[in-house]
Amino acid sequence: MYAGGVYCVASMSTLSCSGWSDIASLVWQHAKAEVVLEALRGNKDTLGWPSEDAQDAMVREVFEHTKDFPVSLRYLKHLLKLLRHDIESSSSQDASATMSDAFCELYISSVTAATKSLEEDGDDEAFFTYVLPSQEKVALRVQRAHNQVGLRAWEAGLFLADLSLSPSLSSLFAGRCVVELGAGVGCTGLLLAKELPVEKLVLTDLPQEVLDNLEHNVRLNGLDTNGQVIVKQLDWKAVDTEFVTEQEPLLARADVILAADCTYSVDCCFSLVNTIESLLVASTSSSSSSSSSSTSSSASSSSSSSTTTTTPPTSSSSPLPLPELIQNTPLALVASTLRNQETMDTFKHTLSTNTRLRWNDVTAWANEVLGETQKFVYSNRSNIRLFLVQLAPP
Numbered sequence: 001m002y003a004g005g006v007y008c009v010a011s012m013s014t015l016s017c018s019g020w021s022d023i024a025s026l027v028w029q030h031a032k033a034e035v036v037l038e039a040l041r042g043n044k045d046t047l048g049w050p051s052e053d054a055q056d057a058m059v060r061e062v063f064e065h066t067k068d069f070p071v072s073l074r075y076l077k078h079l080l081k082l083l084r085h086d087i088e089s090s091s092s093q094d095a096s097a098t099m100s101d102a103f104c105e106l107y108i109s110s111v112t113a114a115t116k117s118l119e120e121d122g123d124d125e126a127f128f129t130y131v132l133p134s135q136e137k138v139a140l141r142v143q144r145a146h147n148q149v150g151l152r153a154w155e156a157g158l159f160l161a162d163l164s165l166s167p168s169l170s171s172l173f174a175g176r177c178v179v180e181l182g183a184g185v186g187c188t189g190l191l192l193a194k195e196l197p198v199e200k201l202v203l204t205d206l207p208q209e210v211l212d213n214l215e216h217n218v219r220l221n222g223l224d225t226n227g228q229v230i231v232k233q234l235d236w237k238a239v240d241t242e243f244v245t246e247q248e249p250l251l252a253r254a255d256v257i258l259a260a261d262c263t264y265s266v267d268c269c270f271s272l273v274n275t276i277e278s279l280l281v282a283s284t285s286s287s288s289s290s291s292s293s294s295t296s297s298s299a300s301s302s303s304s305s306s307t308t309t310t311t312p313p314t315s316s317s318s319p320l321p322l323p324e325l326i327q328n329t330p331l332a333l334v335a336s337t338l339r340n341q342e343t344m345d346t347f348k349h350t351l352s353t354n355t356r357l358r359w360n361d362v363t364a365w366a367n368e369v370l371g372e373t374q375k376f377v378y379s380n381r382s383n384i385r386l387f388l389v390q391l392a393p394p
């Protein structure tokens with residue numbers, strides 16, 4: 001158990017919540033207010049919520065951090081109203097349970113500011129803070145008012161971070177060059193780079209606002225923009241192997257390619273698959289990754305070359321052995337939330353008809369690695385699919 005909490009997939013409640021650090025982590029990730037309240041009530045280490053001592057501790061342990069990294073105003077207002085209601089309902093049974101001065105002050109200032117700002121339609125910028133297994137915090141700025149999908153954290157991005165940080169997978173990233181496509185606010189790559197000794201992380205995306213926000217998040221978390229972590233503009237529609245090899249030597253070094261929730265429309269499937277292919281081809285032929293030839297046939301028993309069938313291969317129910325994955329770099333891990341069956345089918349069909357690639361649906365394996373718990377607050381896990389993409393044997 002670590003300070004960031006471990007969440008039950010079904011209820012999103014913390015399992016054996018260990019005190020204020022877990023309550024704080026729930027709030028900083030914008031967990032449902034009802035879940036926060038349930039954790040407060042069920043936790044012996046929270047000084048008997050809603051006692052005044054507990055309220056004071058809550059203000060200190062949870063809301064000091066949000067002065068620098070504010071949660072969304074809408075969320076804050078809803079949460080504080082629910083907590084106030086809980087305190088007031090308890091006080092009808094127990095006169096000693098009244099609002100503490102510190103809670104009252106927080107409530108008045110926050111709810112007043114939130115109401116004013118929401119009236120002006122100002123609930124734009126907010127921070128999501130994630131506590132890693134090492135207890136390091138990663139704060140990510142999201143900007144909801146912009147009509148940009150890359151300015152918020154998506155479920156599959158957190159799923160991929162969750163999985164990547166699991167002990168069985170983390171060695172895949174140590175000392176490797178990781179390239180993330182469509183990195184958005186950085187919820188996969190930055191959580192990974194803050195926790196694991198990646199040699200290089202190249203975060204890519206397209207719109208300038210998304211890249212600016214990504215740069216901001218890299219700096220905010222003390223990850224040097226010109227060193228270990230680099231932000232780069234990369235348009236999937238403009239990528240081919242020659243372009244990567246000649247103009248983007250850094251991308252041509254990719255050992256591991258990540259993409260989360262990048263298959264959200266039929267339109268982007270072809271260019272995304274094409275980009276993955278170009279990066280895998282470039283990195284396989286580049287000297288830095290020549291040792292990681294993807295021609296090993298060790299995984300082929302459970303995979304199919306895309307030339308042999310148009311029916312997407314599926315993984316067996318038993319998890320793929322991890323060493324096999326590691327030996328078979330360079331590889332791409334693509335996590336996608338199933339929102340629209342046609343889009344998912346188009347993505348799989350595009351993979352299947354690309355003769356240079358082979359792929360596996362490794363969702364069952366990923367879920368076996370994670371079990372019934374998750375390290376971060378995200379929903380929809382049963383709809384997230386994970387695909388492992390490699391070059392097909394020549």
Ligand SMILES: C[S@@+](CC[C@H](N)C(=O)[O-])C[C@H]1O[C@@H](n2cnc3c(N)ncnc32)[C@H](O)[C@@H]1O
Pocket residue numbers: 149150151152153154155156157158181182183184185186187188204205206207210234235236237259260261262264268271
């Ligand atoms: C749904 S968001 C997912 C963001 C992030 N991976 C996550 O999980 O939170 C999809 C991302 O793909 C990016 N994207 C869409 N089309 C792109 C293209 N042609 N080239 C590069 N990035 C693109 C978007 O800007 C956005 O950041």
